[in-house]
Amino acid sequence: MEAFIADAMLGRLARWLRFLGYDVLYFRDIDDRELVRIARRKGRVLLTRDRGLVRDFRVHHLLIRSEHLKGQLAEVLREYPPGNRSSRCMRCNGLLDEVREKEELLNEVPEHLFHSVDSFQRCQACGSIYWKGSHYARMLESLREIQI
Numbered sequence: 001m002e003a004f005i006a007d008a009m010l011g012r013l014a015r016w017l018r019f020l021g022y023d024v025l026y027f028r029d030i031d032d033r034e035l036v037r038i039a040r041r042k043g044r045v046l047l048t049r050d051r052g053l054v055r056d057f058r059v060h061h062l063l064i065r066s067e068h069l070k071g072q073l074a075e076v077l078r079e080y081p082p083g084n085r086s087s088r089c090m091r092c093n094g095l096l097d098e099v100r101e102k103e104e105l106l107n108e109v110p111e112h113l114f115h116s117v118d119s120f121q122r123c124q125a126c127g128s129i130y131w132k133g134s135h136y137a138r139m140l141e142s143l144r145e146i147q148i
């Protein structure tokens with residue numbers, strides 16, 4: 001399955017794509033040469049809004065035209081359908097594991113969550129904890145609006 005690297009302008013898009021299970025590298029501060037170098041070396045598709053960048057460098061890319069998140073998501077998903085992906089960490093792109101023993105999280109999540117949520121996931125890379133709460137529901141709702 002293809003993997004991506006997003007340019008510095010596309011941080012929100014990168015996070016949403018990770019939520020949808022796409023493998024997306026993102027660095028807040030990175031210059032064009034480095035971005036292109038990583039894309040080439042790792043065989044990642046460069047997501048960028050910068051026409052100049054893809055004119056100056058020969059690199060496998062998807063030029064994002066929309067200025068808005070939903071339009072940007074639609075552009076990526078049209079080209080690379082979501083298929084069967086499981087979420088990645090929105091912070092660091094790590095893979096998520098199901099937390100088997102909820103008791104492990106007793107001191108890590110707020111008490112009301114611990115009691116009201118049944119299943120949690122933990123990022124293998126940075127340890128962030130995820131659950132399907134109101135934020136998750138809102139994101140799914142937004143995705144339905146763009147008809148994915």
Ligand SMILES: [Zn+2]
Nearest residue numbers: 089092123126
């Ligand atoms: Zn993480």
